[in-house]
Amino acid sequence: MHGTSVTAGRTTADTEGDVAVLLIGMRINRFRAVRHWLPVFLAMPRMLRELAADPDSGLLGHVLLMGSPRVLYLVQYWESGEKLRAYAHAPGLTHHPAWTDFNRRRRQAAGRGHVGLWHETYLVPEGSHESVYVDMPPFGLAAAHGQVPVERRGRSAAERLAHRAPRRTAPGAGASPAES
Incomplete structure (x- = not known):
């Protein structure tokens, strides 16, 4: 790790x-x-x-x-x-x-x-944890899940706590013909 x-x-x-x-x-x-x-x-x-x-x-x-x-x-x-x-x-x-x-x-x-x-x-639960690492190799949660620039999830702890991953659409689900 x-x-x-x-x-x-x-x-x-x-x-x-x-x-x-x-x-x-x-x-x-x-x-x-x-x-x-x-x-x-x-x-x-x-x-x-x-x-x-x-x-x-x-x-x-x-x-x-x-x-x-x-x-x-x-x-x-x-x-x-x-x-x-x-x-x-x-x-x-x-x-x-x-x-x-x-x-x-x-x-x-x-x-x-x-x-x-x-x-x-x-x-x-998502939105109830945040992390920041400064000049560190991947460690802890970042080593387990991956490490990204802090700006991707928010510059402040409050922004990182509010971050939600984009929801994935179920396979085969998409816009209905009426929405196209």
């Missing part, structure tokens, strides 16, 4: 429609309990590889962040909340067994809380 080539000037994310954002992370509560937190740590790269291998999965991009030495998290950008939920509940994919394994290990640790997991999902 992170390119090394800087785009000069002010840019914004080239989004159309709603945006689905997942924040997901782990907190290491006890550093010495490696056998409890390492499997959690290693599960996410497997899921990301699986999602990257399937262009129809709905994952558009992600950013790995470190909140502190104890807290790691990902910001994920999804095509839709429906595709995010479909992945989370797909029995034959990596997430389901990883979640089952986490819960089994937690029960076996007698609730000692060696590692914590969390996630927050945001389904953001």
Whole structure:
């Protein structure tokens, strides 16, 4: 997701429609309990590889962040909340067994809380998000959806929030003969 080539000037994310954002992370509560937190740590790269291998999965991009030495998290950008939920509940994919394994290990640790997991999902309607990047390579939402000059969506935050993507006409729909 992170390119090394800087785009000069002010840019914004080239989004159309709603945006689905997942924040997901782990907190290491006890550093010495490696056998409890390492499997959690290693599960996410497997899921990301699986999602990257399937262009129809709905994952558009992600950013790995470190909140502190104890807290790691990902910001994920999804095509839709429906595709995010479909992945989370797909029995034959990596997430389901990883979640089952986490819960089994937690029960076996007698609730000692060696590692914590969390996630927050945001389904953001069009017109309720905006972004600006100055002298940045594509990053975050712009890396997931594409990056365009800021003027294309508005010079101010208010203009970018008011921006609506042009509505597409359904295939075969057009002007009726009476309108031609």
